[in-house]
Amino acid sequence: MNIENAQVQMRKGILEFCILHIISRGEVYASDMLDELTSARIMVVEGTLYPLLTRLKNSGWLDYKWVESSSGPPRKYYVLTDEGKVFLDAMQATWFELADSVQTVIRRSEEFSKNGSPNP
Amino acid sequence: MNIENAQVQMRKGILEFCILHIISRGEVYASDMLDELTSARIMVVEGTLYPLLTRLKNSGWLDYKWVESSSGPPRKYYVLTDEGKVFLDAMQATWFELADSVQTVIRRSEEFSKNGSPNP
DNA sequence: GCATAGTACCTTGCATCACAAAGTACCTGT
DNA sequence: ACAGGTACTTTGTGATGCAAGGTACTATGC
Numbered sequence: 001m002n003i004e005n006a007q008v009q010m011r012k013g014i015l016e017f018c019i020l021h022i023i024s025r026g027e028v029y030a031s032d033m034l035d036e037l038t039s040a041r042i043m044v045v046e047g048t049l050y051p052l053l054t055r056l057k058n059s060g061w062l063d064y065k066w067v068e069s070s071s072g073p074p075r076k077y078y079v080l081t082d083e084g085k086v087f088l089d090a091m092q093a094t095w096f097e098l099a100d101s102v103q104t105v106i107r108r109s110e111e112f113s114k115n116g117s118p119n120p
Numbered sequence: 121m122n123i124e125n126a127q128v129q130m131r132k133g134i135l136e137f138c139i140l141h142i143i144s145r146g147e148v149y150a151s152d153m154l155d156e157l158t159s160a161r162i163m164v165v166e167g168t169l170y171p172l173l174t175r176l177k178n179s180g181w182l183d184y185k186w187v188e189s190s191s192g193p194p195r196k197y198y199v200l201t202d203e204g205k206v207f208l209d210a211m212q213a214t215w216f217e218l219a220d221s222v223q224t225v226i227r228r229s230e231e232f233s234k235n236g237s238p239n240p
Numbered sequence: 241g242c243a244t245a246g247t248a249c250c251t252t253g254c255a256t257c258a259c260a261a262a263g264t265a266c267c268t269g270t
Numbered sequence: 271a272c273a274g275g276t277a278c279t280t281t282g283t284g285a286t287g288c289a290a291g292g293t294a295c296t297a298t299g300c
Contacts (some may be wrong), residue, residue, distance in 0.1 A: 007222075010132075010133035010134055010136075010137065010214055010215065010218060011133065011218060011287090012130075012132040012133055012213075012257090012286070013130030013131065013132055013286095014130055014218065014222060015274070015287085016130075017130065018222060018225045019222075019224060020230075021225050021229050022225065024229055025228075025229055025232045025233075026232075029248080029249095030248070030249075030280090031247080031248075036225075036228075037225075040221045040222075040224045040225050041217065041221050042218075042221050042222075042225075042249085044287095045288065045289080046249080046250090046288095047249090047250095047287080047288050047290075048252095048286090048287050048288060050248095050249065050250060050251090051250090051251090051286080051287085051288095052286085052287085054250090055285095055286090069295095069296085070296095071246090071247080071250085071296070071297075072246070072247040072248065072295070072297080073248050073249075073294065073295035073296065074228075074248080074249095074295075075247090075248065075249090076148050076248085076249075081168065091130075092226070094130055095130065095222065096207070098130060098131060098134065098162075098245060099140075099219055099222075101160045101162050102134060102137070102138060102162075102215065102219075104160045105138045105141050105142065105156075105157075105160050106141060107143050107214070108145075108156075109142075109144055109145055112145045112146075113145075116287060116297055131258090131282070132256095132257070132258070132286095133257090135258085146246095149277085149278095150278075151276080157295095164258095165258090165259065165260080166259095166277090166278080166279090167258075167259050167261075167279095168257090168258050168259060168260095170277095170278065170279065170280090171257080171258085171259095172257085172258085173278090173282090174279090175257090187300075188264095189267085189276085189277085190267095191267075191268075191275090191276080192267055192268080192275070192276040192277065193264070193265065193266035193267060193276060193277050193278075194266075194278095195277065195278090196274090196277085203284075208248060218283080241300100242288090242299100242300085243299090243300085244278100244297100244298085244299080244300105245297085245298080245299100246295105246296085247294100247295085247296080247297100248291075248293100248294085248295080248296105249292105249293080249294080249295100250291105250292075250294100251290100251291085251292075251293095252289105252290090252291085252292095253288105253289095253290095253291105254288090254289090255286100255287095255288095256285100256287085257284100257285090257287105258271100258282100258283105258284095258286105259280085259282105259283085259284095259286085259295100260282090260283090261279100261281085261282090262279100262280085262281085262282105263278105263279075263280075263281095264277100264278080264280095265276100265277085265278080265279100265280070266273085266274105266275105266276080266277080266278100267274105267276080267277105267284100267293090268273100268274085268275085269271105269273090269274090269275105270271100270272085270273085
């Protein structure tokens with residue numbers, strides 16, 4: 001295992017959360033999402049995004065409609081369903097808890113290297 | 121897919137980072153790690169932890185030694201190798217970047233719901 | 241018309257990994 | 271011996287990120 005692989009692992013699941021967030025703002029299609037994620041320095045490729053969108057759709061959290069484009073093939077514009085909004089809220093709570101837990105672990109290591117074992 | 125599954129996905133890869141952090145403080149064995157992770161509200165079970173430790177060992181980031189216990193079977197006490205320390209630093213940088221990227225996505229959604237589209 | 245390029249969406253196959261469940265081995269107390 | 275607790279291991283399953291290749295539609299150039 002190398003650092004690139006580890007980075008990929010660390011991002012798993014969080015992608016889903018970020019994509020739901022982006023769709024929560026309004027109708028978007030896949031290329032919009034890729035642009036937004038890229039600008040937030042979260043690299044995603046089509047082979048990851050499309051199956052993920054299909055899964056979220058099949059779970060009932062997304063819906064989409066075909067929209068004709070003036071320059072190219074039609075696009076799938078996605079929106080969040082009401083169930084999807086509930087799910088997104090739950091994911092956000094999970095994210096904050098996780099970030100806090102990781103911060104706890106990091107803080108303890110910092111205290112340890114400053115003071116020696118903080119445990120009595 | 122349900123919220124439990126999504127939470128599991130979100131934690132993937134981050135577990136590895138947290139475990140390396142815990143081992144970085146000094147020699148510990150598996151039950152120590154489980155206690156520490158549980159107290160940080162990161163639930164892990166043996167079936168996850170042991171294979172992960174084996175992977176990290178095989179990657180050269182951990183080493184261990186058998187230590188006799190005064191009450192029970194001998195224990196494997198793990199320590200970070202020099203390579204492991206370098207890897208942990210890289211993982212930590214990745215974590216902070218990822219947390220920042222996610223925060224960026226969340227912030228944009230908040231701005232959107234306050235002001236409408238922030239894009240000109 | 242026809243070919244080329246660009247855009248958008250989809251599918252296949254592979255490797256990785258968390259987890260549940262069952263198993264192995266060691267030590268202590270009775 | 272035997273039961274109970276502790277510690278480490280293994281097997282099988284399901285989920286999923288991703289690379290690579292494919293399909294389909296539109297516009298442009300000739």
